[in-house]
Amino acid sequence: MTTLTDIPPFPADGYAPLADQIAQILHTQNDVLLIQAEAVVALEACAMSLGRPGASALNIVTSMYGQWFGGWLRRAGADVVDLQAAAGQPIALAAVADALAQGDFDLVALVHAESAYGILNPLPDIAALARAHGALVVVDAVASVGGHALRVDEWGIDLAVIGPQKSLGGQAGTSAIAVSDRAWAAVAPQGEAPSILSLADQRALWLDRGRGALPGTPSAIEFHALHAALARVADEGAAALIARHADTADRARRAALLLTGRAWVRPDAASNLVTAVALPDGISAADVLALAPKDTALSAGVGPAGDRIIRLNHTGPRATPWVIEHDISVLCDVFLKIGLPVDRAAVLEALR
Numbered sequence: 546m547t548t549l550t551d552i553p554p555f556p557a558d559g560y561a562p563l564a565d566q567i568a569q570i571l572h573t574q575n576d577v578l579l580i581q582a583e584a585v586v587a588l589e590a591c592a593m594s595l596g597r598p599g600a601s602a603l604n605i606v607t608s609m610y611g612q613w614f615g616g617w618l619r620r621a622g623a624d625v626v627d628l629q630a631a632a633g634q635p636i637a638l639a640a641v642a643d644a645l646a647q648g649d650f651d652l653v654a655l656v657h658a659e660s661a662y663g664i665l666n667p668l669p670d671i672a673a674l675a676r677a678h679g680a681l682v683v684v685d686a687v688a689s690v691g692g693h694a695l696r697v698d699e700w701g702i703d704l705a706v707i708g709p710q711k712s713l714g715g716q717a718g719t720s721a722i723a724v725s726d727r728a729w730a731a732v733a734p735q736g737e738a739p740s741i742l743s744l745a746d747q748r749a750l751w752l753d754r755g756r757g758a759l760p761g762t763p764s765a766i767e768f769h770a771l772h773a774a775l776a777r778v779a780d781e782g783a784a785a786l787i788a789r790h791a792d793t794a795d796r797a798r799r800a801a802l803l804l805t806g807r808a809w810v811r812p813d814a815a816s817n818l819v820t821a822v823a824l825p826d827g828i829s830a831a832d833v834l835a836l837a838p839k840d841t842a843l844s845a846g847v848g849p850a851g852d853r854i855i856r857l858n859h860t861g862p863r864a865t866p867w868v869i870e871h872d873i874s875v876l877c878d879v880f881l882k883i884g885l886p887v888d889r890a891a892v893l894e895a896l897r
């Protein structure tokens with residue numbers, strides 16, 4: 546048996562096929578870089594490679610990930626306009642159009658689907674607006690890849706960052722970035738010493754050398770894990786994986802609506818990764834979680850409106866109706882304890 550201390554090496558010719566498989570999932574012909582780090586590092590690498598004095602960015606903020614992205618761009622010297630959505634809500638397309646009309650931006654950055662609040666930003670429409678403006682489109686698709694349709698070339702996405710640890714059901718230690726030719730033209734050149742935050746270095750040290758072994762000492766355990774996660778995605782089929790998320794999310798949203806009589810967001814603006822149960826007035830997520838079992842998978846949202854919702858997590862292996870049936874059932878129990886009216890049979894029926 547292989548133990549965690551005696552991992553076989555990952556073959557040097559094994560990296561390019563991983564990048565190719567990711568390109569297929571993203572529907573792109575663009576270059577795909579593999580990053581030997583969790584996806585937040587890949588996001589920082591994009592910001593540090595595009596940000597420079599004189600560059601201007603419209604940075605859409607729908608959770609802390611967008612806040613961080615703006616912060617990295619500023620650290621790199623860029624002028625950044627943060628366009629903040631209403632707490633816990635997707636960005637409105639009109640707000641993006643207004644902001645673009647008021648500035649001259651080199652790039653527009655956004656998160657596709659948010660697990661922090663269970664929302665989906667209108668990415669294809671925003672990408673079209675940004676491109677009409679002449680701006681690069683930078684997308685954090687870490688959560689959405691595998692949970693939502695993501696068509697990088699068709700939608701004109703210049704930088705797409707993904708990670709295996711959400712809908713793809715893998716481990717968090719690697720990530721990938723799809724880079725368009727337009728984006729390459731804007732990327733900062735190599736510096737004096739190689740950096741994991743430099744896309745130009747990743748290109749020079751891996752792409753331009755024929756996509757063999759990654760620079761440095763690749764962590765075999767992480768790439769075996771990525772290989773296994775992508776093999777499981779291939780077995781199921783990427784389209785089937787997305788359909789499983791969409792189907793589970795649809796059921797969860799119907800049940801949540803029956804339970805509280807209100808939806809947190811419109812179904813077409815809801816993510817397929819988590820469902821936000823909009824809590825009745827006067828009930829907070831903390832109230833609910835205090836009465837839920839200690840090991841519950843229910844959670845509050847993350848950020849300023851986090852206490853107004855309970856999140857049902859149906860991401861990756863959890864994207865199955867019976868996982869949600871269990872969690873909704875726990876939520877029904879808590880609501881009953883609080884003294885709220887609950888038609889448990891109807892709520893559970895909505896999941897079937």
Ligand SMILES: *Cc1c(COP(=O)(O)O)cnc(C)c1O
Nearest residue numbers: 584585610656659660685687688
């Ligand atoms: C999960 C996620 C990331 C990666 O961050 P970790 O929390 O460190 O896994 C980045 N962006 C988005 C939108 C995410 O949901």
